[in-house]
Amino acid sequence: MDDTIAGIYADGWSRIVATMIRFTGGDWDLAEECAQDAFAQALRVWPADGVPDQPLAWLTTVARRRALDRIRRAGVEREKLREVAMEPVPPPYAGDADIPDERLELMFTCCHPALNVEAQVALTLRSVAGMSTAEIARAFLVPEKTLGQRLFRAKQRIRQAGIPFRVPPGHLLPERLSAVLHVLYLLFNEGWSGREQLSVEAIRIGRTLTVLMPDEPEALGLLALMLLQDARREARTGVDGELLTLEEQDRSRWDRRRIDEGAALVERALRRGRAGAFQLQAAIAACHATAPSMDETDWPQIVGLYDVLRTVAPGPVVELNRAVAVAMASGPEAGLALVDTIDGLDGYHLLHATRAELLVRAGRADEAAKSLSRAVDLAPTEAERRLLTERSAASRRTGPRTGPLSGPPPAG
Amino acid sequence: MKYLMLVCIDPEFTPGQDDGKPEVDDWAGEMDGKGIRLMGDRTRPSSAATTVRVRDREVLVTDGPFTETKDVICGFDVLECEDLDQAIEVASKHPMAWTGAIELRPVWPWGVD
Numbered sequence: 001m002d003d004t005i006a007g008i009y010a011d012g013w014s015r016i017v018a019t020m021i022r023f024t025g026g027d028w029d030l031a032e033e034c035a036q037d038a039f040a041q042a043l044r045v046w047p048a049d050g051v052p053d054q055p056l057a058w059l060t061t062v063a064r065r066r067a068l069d070r071i072r073r074a075g076v077e078r079e080k081l082r083e084v085a086m087e088p089v090p091p092p093y094a095g096d097a098d099i100p101d102e103r104l105e106l107m108f109t110c111c112h113p114a115l116n117v118e119a120q121v122a123l124t125l126r127s128v129a130g131m132s133t134a135e136i137a138r139a140f141l142v143p144e145k146t147l148g149q150r151l152f153r154a155k156q157r158i159r160q161a162g163i164p165f166r167v168p169p170g171h172l173l174p175e176r177l178s179a180v181l182h183v184l185y186l187l188f189n190e191g192w193s194g195r196e197q198l199s200v201e202a203i204r205i206g207r208t209l210t211v212l213m214p215d216e217p218e219a220l221g222l223l224a225l226m227l228l229q230d231a232r233r234e235a236r237t238g239v240d241g242e243l244l245t246l247e248e249q250d251r252s253r254w255d256r257r258r259i260d261e262g263a264a265l266v267e268r269a270l271r272r273g274r275a276g277a278f279q280l281q282a283a284i285a286a287c288h289a290t291a292p293s294m295d296e297t298d299w300p301q302i303v304g305l306y307d308v309l310r311t312v313a314p315g316p317v318v319e320l321n322r323a324v325a326v327a328m329a330s331g332p333e334a335g336l337a338l339v340d341t342i343d344g345l346d347g348y349h350l351l352h353a354t355r356a357e358l359l360v361r362a363g364r365a366d367e368a369a370k371s372l373s374r375a376v377d378l379a380p381t382e383a384e385r386r387l388l389t390e391r392s393a394a395s396r397r398t399g400p401r402t403g404p405l406s407g408p409p410p411a412g
Numbered sequence: 413m414k415y416l417m418l419v420c421i422d423p424e425f426t427p428g429q430d431d432g433k434p435e436v437d438d439w440a441g442e443m444d445g446k447g448i449r450l451m452g453d454r455t456r457p458s459s460a461a462t463t464v465r466v467r468d469r470e471v472l473v474t475d476g477p478f479t480e481t482k483d484v485i486c487g488f489d490v491l492e493c494e495d496l497d498q499a500i501e502v503a504s505k506h507p508m509a510w511t512g513a514i515e516l517r518p519v520w521p522w523g524v525d
Contacts, residue, residue, distance in 0.1 A: 032452075112496075160501070160520075161496050162413040162415075162493070162496040162518055163495070163496050163497075164494070164495035164497050168497065172497065320494075
C-alpha cells in the first residue's frame with residue numbers, strides 16, 4: 001500500500017499542487033499544505049478502504065475541501081482568498097482526467113527569470129518533484145532552516161512581484177523554456193556528483209516536460225542527454241570508488257535501455273531541424289554511448305557535431321572538447337594546435353590535463369609533465385586529483401593514450 | 413497590478429549597445445493608448461532635490477538627494493499591468509532600459525498583506 005501511495009505521490013504531487021495554486025489564487029504555501037494534508041489522509045484511509053479508482057480526483061477534492069476549511073477558519077485577510085471562500089464549493093472531480101493539467105504552468109513559474117537560480121532550483125524540487133524541505137536541504141548540504149527561508153522568500157516574491165502562473169506566450173517561450181531546461185540540467189549535474197535523487201528527479205521532470213511539450217526539440221534533447229549520461233552512472237567508478245575515464249569504463253556495465261532510449265530521442269529531436277545545444281550534446285553523447293570502444297568511436301562525426309555546437313553555443317569548454325575530438329580523429333598535434341588557441345580556461349584543470357595527454361601522445365614528455373602538474377594543482381576534488389596522477393603514471397607505463405574524461409561537460 | 417517604474421541612469425553604460433533604441437514619445441504614446449501608463453514624467457537631477465526629515469519634531473531640510481548615489485533616478489511612471497511579465501515587456505520597450513536601467517517596484521496597496 002505504501003508503495004502504491006508513493007507511486008501516486010510521485011506522479012500526482014505536481015498535478016495537485018498546480019491545481020491548488022490555481023484554486024487558491026496563487027497561495028503556494030496553502031496549496032502545498034493542503035496537498036500534503038490530502039496525502040496524509042490517503043495514508044490514513046486507503047489502507048482500510050482501498051485505493052480509490054480515481055486517486056487524483058479523490059486527493060484533489062480532499063485538498064480543495066481542506067483549503068476552504070482553512071481559509072474560512074482563518075478569517076483571511078488576503079483578498080484573493082476571500083474571493084475563493086465566497087465562491088460556492090465546486091463539485092468534486094469525477095475522474096483524474098477532469099483535473100486540469102497545469103504542471104507546465106508550475107514549471108515555468110518555478111523557473112521564472114525574476115527568481116534567482118537557487119530559488120528556481122529549490123522551488124522546482126519542492127513543488128514539481130515533491131521533495132520535502134529537509135530532503136532538498138540535505139541534497140544541497142545547507143541547513144534545513146536556510147532552505148526553508150529560501151523557499152519562503154521565493155514564494156513571497158512570486159506573489160508580491162506579480163510573477164504569473166502560466167505558460168509564457170510564444171514570443172517569450174524559447175527564452176523561458178531554456179531557463180526550465182537549464183534548471184533541470186543543473187539538478188542532473190548536482191545529482192551526478194553523488195546525490196543521485198536529484199538526477200532521478202531531473203530525468204523524471206524532463207520526461208514529463210517532453211510529454212507536455214512534444215514539439216520542443218531542446219526538451220527532447222535534454223532528456224536524451226540526461227539518459228545517455230545516466231546510462232554510464234554505474235560504470236564511471238571503479239571498485240574503490242575511483243573515477244574512471246571513458247576509455248577505462250567497462251562498457252558492458254552501461255545501461256543499454258537508457259542508451260537506446262536516449263539515442264532514439266535525440267534522433268527524433270534532430271529530425272525537427274532545429275538543432276540546439278542540448279540536442280547536439282546528446283548526439284555527441286550518443287556517439288560515445290553506441291561505440292563499442294574508444295578506437296571504434298566515430299570521431300569525425302563527433303568533430304562535425306562540435307563544429308555545429310560551437311556556432312549554436314560558443315564557449316571555451318566547447319572548444320576544448322572539440323580539440324580532444326580533433327586529436328582523436330586527426331592526431332595529437334592537430335588537437336594541441338587547437339588547445340593552444342583557447343582563451344579563458346587557464347584556471348580550468350581539464351584544459352591542462354588535456355594538454356598534458358596530447359603532449360604525451362605527441363612524444364613531448366617534458367612539456368606534458370609541466371601541464372600535468374598544473375592540472376593537479378587546479379583539480380577541484382581529491383578524486384579528480386587522484387585520477388590525474390594515476391593517469392599520468394599509467395601513460396608512462398603503457399604508452400600514450402588520451403580520451404575525454406567521464407562526466408557531464410560543465411555548462412558553457 | 414500597479415508598478416512604480418523607476419527610470420534610472422546607468423553610469424557603467426558603454427555607448428554602442430543601444431542600436432535601434434526606441435523613442436520615448438512613441439513609448440509613452442503606446443502605453444498611454446493601452447491604458448497601461450497611468451502617469452509619469454521626468455524628474456529634475458539631484459541638484460534640484462530637497463530632502464526632508466523630521467527628528468525630535470524638528471523639520472530638517474537638506475539640499476540634495478537622500479542617498480549618496482548621484483543622479484540615478486531620472487524619471488518615473490506608474491503602470492497598471494496584468495502581471496510582472498507584462499511590466500517587464502513594457503519596461504523593456506522604454507529607451508532608458510537600453511542605456512540605463514528600469515526598476516519595477518510593485519505597488520503595495522494599504523489593506524493588503
